[in-house]
Amino acid sequence: MLENIDLTLVNWSRAQFALTAMFHWLFVPLTLGLGFIVAFMESIYVRTGDLEWKRITKFWMKLFGINFAIGVATGIILEFEFGTNWSNYSWFVGDIFGAPLAIEGIMAFFLESTFIAVMFFGWGKVSKKFHLVATWLTAIGANLSALWILVANAWMQNPVGMKFNPETARNEMVNFWDVFLSETAVNKFLHTTTSGYVLASIFVVGISSWFLLKKRHILFAKRSIVIASVFGIISSAMLIGTGDGSAREIARNQPMKFAAMESLMEGQTQAPLIAVGLFGKAPDDPLNKDSESDFLVKIEIPNMLSYMAFLKVDAFVPGIKDLVLGNEVRNIMSYKEKIRRGYEAQQTLKAFKESKNSDPEEYARLKAKFNDKEWVDNYFRYFGYGNYYDPDPEQLELNAFKIVPPISMSFYAFHIMVGLGMHFLLLFVVLLWLTARNKIEDKKVVLYTALWTIPLAYVASQAGWIVAEVGRQPWVIQDLMPTMSAVSKIDSTSVMITFWLFTITFVGLAIAEVKIMTKQIKNGPKEGGDK
Template identity: 75%
Template sequence: MLENIDFTLVNWSRGQFALTAMFHWIFVPLTLGLSYIMAYMETMYVKTGDPEWKRITKFWMKLFGINFAIGVATGIILEFEFGTNWSNYSWFVGDIFGAPLAIEGIMAFFLESTFIAVMFFGWDKVSKKFHLTATWLTAVGASLSAIWILVANAWMQNPVGTIFNPETARNEMINFWDVFLSETAVNKFVHTTTSGFVLASIFVIGVSSWFLIKKRELLLAKRSIVIASVFGLISSIVLIGTGDSSAKEIVKSQPMKLAAMEALYEGQTNAPLVAFGILSGKENHKNVDADSQADFLFKIEIPSMLSWLAYGDADNFVAGIKDLIMGNEEQGILSYEEKINRGYEAQQALLALKEVQKTNPESPEAEELKAKFRDPDFIENNVKYFGYGNFYDPDPEVLKKNAFRMVPPISMTFYAFHIMVILGVLFLLLFAVFLYLVMKDQLHNKKWLLWAGVWTIPLAYIASQAGWIVAEVGRQPWVIQDLMPTMKAVTQIDVGSVMTTFILFSVTFVGLFIAEVRIMIKQIKVGPQKKEEPKNV
């Protein structure tokens, strides 16, 4: 029953986790991308012996170090919150979610932290090749750290390779490789890491553009722009490709998210893609009796493109918000009310088993109930919708309203998705133009373009955050798709404690962010170390 849920606690817990995650993601993408850019620059130094490459590498390494240190601090807090604020979630799926986090700590974090010391302090203390190896392993370690976190998140979006154990009332992993190599996990890892590569490339181009504007460190700036433009261009192409793959996967596992991304209320064949649009702000799905489609003040559509992107066939039907809520028998889509009833039946079977186990755990009735949860038909038709049962209400009218409440915020998801896509295309063009002009040695004369490069840095962060808004806000009300709603995942603690820590974290994170920006700007203004004077023989 929803009336038994303390939504104030739920909302403050969600706000605290979102705050921590969004601040953490300010630092992570730059770490992911800049590590590989540095590694390539150092490779050029080892290959050519040109000391200028060493200066360039050390400069970007200094900025990497500032960012890395603060990113680690916010990441540790984020993982602790699973225990402090989301203990019900951790208990329900800890056997699955804990494995990737443990591997991340043992394998990736220790690899990264071990070689990062050599990378920063090993110059002239170890051989060039050993130092280069340490730099590359630091980059690989950052990616390994990301992969396990993203595998865990992908499982929350699409829970595969697991089974529900009615005796413990927990989900348990039955196939690690199904979890690790699921289509969702692969797409999420490649898409997310390449978004970090794009952001880092823009950061390098922006800082280098500032040097060109100030007519300082011209060789450093031009070399850095060449590398960042090539790296960013390749990453952007991969990013677009994995974005397309992700959309096709979302159609299968999270169709409501896709409908929210496009504000598609009425499903249709030859569904158009909204290239750009402005919503009126009226979210009609909140009204049970609404029959109108999404109310756009203005929109530009590409005919049939959404059907083609989703299925590779323009004639395919794309489900809208109403099809998913109310069902569409012709398309084989179950209504939310039907899913709620099926999930409720699974929950009632579990409660019945628990009651029998209290008095006679070995009785035929107990064995019959256990067998029910091993029945493939019951798993497919009921256990699959276990989380929907939390929205059940015996009153048909309340049940109907609850079904309509199970829709993510449309406006936020729609705008975040389109901001991400529009900026992604802009970045691709930016890399191509910068690469062309710097190779023609004409970039330093285009002051307006250089300033555009500088001011694209915050746009890269906006696009990066928008991507996570689509991923996380777009799947609400689920913390685990179809299995556990967010409202059931929270720790039952005092709301005041969550509010207090939210305020403390806000102050701390804002302070850290301001400190990092100031330190970064100061180090950029200082620039790289002075050129080494040739030693007298």
């Protein structure tokens, strides 16, 4: 079945979507966090009447607006790609994926677009309190927008609250709350948004540190550092908590991703967590079932992986080979068996379609299977594995090893994300402590560190999405639809052309953002709070 797939089309479609998503995510996290930081600053201004706080608010609000405008442009392109490049996916997910995106457009986007005008142009035209409300609602609207998009993405990672309709070959939502409040959705929303809050905090302290290094706007910079550091410390604590919850959720629902994150080839009890690791040779050949991880450097924390996954230091954590080859002792089904069951589910659907006009009794019998919970749980849940079926037993085993994500990329992305997260928390604490003791201006090393941590915050943010998306490959919908089956049947040349056109467009937008932002930062806040 794999030989019928146009891998050139699949790879270019994946590259185009990844390009769009990664550029879009350059702008989104700053919007999520900076909106709340600005709202906190304006709240202090309204409460105290101190015009310096108004000046601070208006400066950061201006940078928020620049970033928001460019982020919207890339987001619109991203949603259109579902219809142009991923039409098979769009059909298969039925109303499940579309509903959250529709709610995002109707509810969150209109909330943002309504109040952002008051936020930017309402100074002196509406009361202070109404303007403050508009600022808060803009920040909340941006986060609500992220909520619905992340709910949709979470369903792809853990498809729940739905039922497959064999007559239309679509998944249909049967319980909105199961989709909206799934453990994957809750953890993904909280972890992703708090990562945006941390990035925005890093952005504010980094720019403020630059002002201190230039000995400009000292009071402005110190106050900004205090607000952003406090917000960053709280957000970092939340990020650690939500990351812990996300790890356990992944261990339960996406065990292969969890194993790839730690390059765990053989399952272990009392499994250690690799705190620092550098591959000598990464086990990235999925066709070589005897491959092993070879580390040049490895620092482990005993028992921590078992505890992180199942809150027990002696818990068994399945490795990549356990999941692919199966483990009867641990009651882990092999990928070969899942492929066979998925193939049977696909053949059942095919026979159901063929019997519609020729054999009413067979049609009714097969339809009943898709309503039989036991059959659905034991066969249809592996529907996507059927795409890897091959009657040749040797080829079937090779295909089973193809259902393994890129291990080294997943491993490094995960550890870079975690390591940088610890650095951010430490930086916030140091900055807040030095500012409170009025010693921050003399600590040039700390100030330069804060400034150059800004790009690291973006690296960590992108690494988190690499873990989430690369780590679940080859699935576009976990266990139900592989990426290769989701693409539109279009000419791969058109995808290549649009890929390069999008690359030029997005690079241009990124350069424009950096130039505009840099100019506004160099100009600094206007003197006088009412100007």
